[in-house]
Amino acid sequence: MTSQDIEERLLGLCQAADRYCLPGHRRTAETCMADFGDIRDQTRKLYRDLTGSWPRHAGDGEAPPARRPQLPIPSALHRDRERRRNRAVRA
Template identity: 85%
Template sequence: MTSQDIEERLLGLCQATDRYRLPGHRRTAETCMADFGEIRDQARRLYRDLTGSWPRHAGDGEGPPARRPQLPIPTAMIRDRERRRDRVLRA
C-alpha cells in the first residue's frame, strides 16, 4: 500500500465522518447507527491493511470481525416510495 493509497483512504474516512449526522426529523436512529457502523468498519479495515492484523478489543475472538447485516427497510418506507412513484406516473 503506497502513501497515496493511505492518504486517499484516510481522506475518504474523514469525509465520511464529516457527513455523519445525528438523528433528527429527517434521519432515524437506525440510519445513524448504520452510518456509524460503516465508518467503524472502514477504520478497522484501514488498521488491518496498515498493521496486518485486526484491532483487538476485550472479548474479541480470533479472525476478522463479522460483517454487520444490513438493516431491514421498514414496510412503511416501501409503501411510501410506491405511492410517490404512482403519483409521478399518474401526473
C-alpha cells in the same frame, strides 16, 4: 499499499465522519447506526491493512489502563456548599 492510497482512504474516512449526523427529524436512529457502522468497518479494515492484524477488542484479557487519581475539590466549592446549606436551614 502506497502512502497515496493511505491518504485517500483516510480522506474518505474523514469525509464520512464529517457527513455523519445525529438522529433528527430527517434522519432515523437506524440510518445513523448504519453510517456509524460503515465508518467503523472502514477504519478497522484500514488498521488491518496497515498493521497486518485486526485491532484488539476491549475484552481481550489485558488490564485496563491505570486510572488517574481524582482531583481535589477546590475549597471555594466547599464554602459555596456550606452557604447553600445554611440558607436552606434558615429558610
